[in-house]
Amino acid sequence: MAGHFCFPSAAMVLLIFVCFVGRAIGGVYFSTLPRTLAVTASPKQGQVLMAGVDKLKVSWGLNQTEKEGTDEAYKKVKVKLCYAPVSQQNRGWRKTEDDLKKDKTCQNTITTQPYTKNPNPSSFEYILERDLPSASYFVRAYVLDGNDKEVGYGQTTDAQKATNLFQVISITGRHASLDIAAACFSAFSVVSLIFFFVKEKRKAKK
Numbered sequence: 001m002a003g004h005f006c007f008p009s010a011a012m013v014l015l016i017f018v019c020f021v022g023r024a025i026g027g028v029y030f031s032t033l034p035r036t037l038a039v040t041a042s043p044k045q046g047q048v049l050m051a052g053v054d055k056l057k058v059s060w061g062l063n064q065t066e067k068e069g070t071d072e073a074y075k076k077v078k079v080k081l082c083y084a085p086v087s088q089q090n091r092g093w094r095k096t097e098d099d100l101k102k103d104k105t106c107q108n109t110i111t112t113q114p115y116t117k118n119p120n121p122s123s124f125e126y127i128l129e130r131d132l133p134s135a136s137y138f139v140r141a142y143v144l145d146g147n148d149k150e151v152g153y154g155q156t157t158d159a160q161k162a163t164n165l166f167q168v169i170s171i172t173g174r175h176a177s178l179d180i181a182a183a184c185f186s187a188f189s190v191v192s193l194i195f196f197f198v199k200e201k202r203k204a205k206k
């Protein structure tokens with residue numbers, strides 16, 4: 001009788017243990033990170049920027065309300081461009097996961113910089129990459145410790161990722177229409193070349 005009870009509970013203990021160890025040695029969970037950085041970016045709420053053309057400026061520093069020494073272990077700051085929820089809908093490849101190793105919210109790194117202590121907030125100017133997809137974005141900065149592990153963050157939007165979003169318009173769409181126009185023109189020139197060639201030949205025959 002005892003064996004019947006024992007086996008499931010042993011399995012359960014093992015399972016919990018495996019989960020616990022997996023969590024401990026596995027990834028960092030976003031929900032566990034303190035929001036200690038104050039991050040601002042130049043685009044205004046709702047502003048529309050062109051990929052490959054427009055620039056944005058990001059600034060970050062320890063939030064002044066944090067206790068002194070909070071940033072003792074801070075070594076680097078990794079600044080990323082992140083998809084707003086409206087641009088994640090029905091797109092599994094941009095899905096938010098609490099495990100940062102699996103998280104697809106922030107796929108484009110703007111820059112990684114050494115962390116400098118306040119009162120010298122750092123900033124970085126970034127030209128939006130040409131191949132950025134059209135979407136609604138915000139900026140998030142992760143703080144990394146000496147082992148390149150995330151230990152804090154800051155972002156330009158609120159916890160619900162609803163405020164202070166900006167739009168990026170991709171120019172790849174414009175490229176496609178340019179390509180179509182170019183193809184039409186070259187088809188047209190080939191046709192007209194044949195037309196004139198035939199016409200000249202007929203003239204010569206007469």
Ligand SMILES: *[C@@H]1O[C@H](CO)[C@@H](O)[C@H](O)[C@H]1NC(C)=O
Nearest residue numbers: 037038039063064065066154
């Ligand atoms: C700094 O932290 C306080 C308290 O958590 C918060 O209310 C405030 O919005 C933060 N400031 C910035 C710029 O993130």
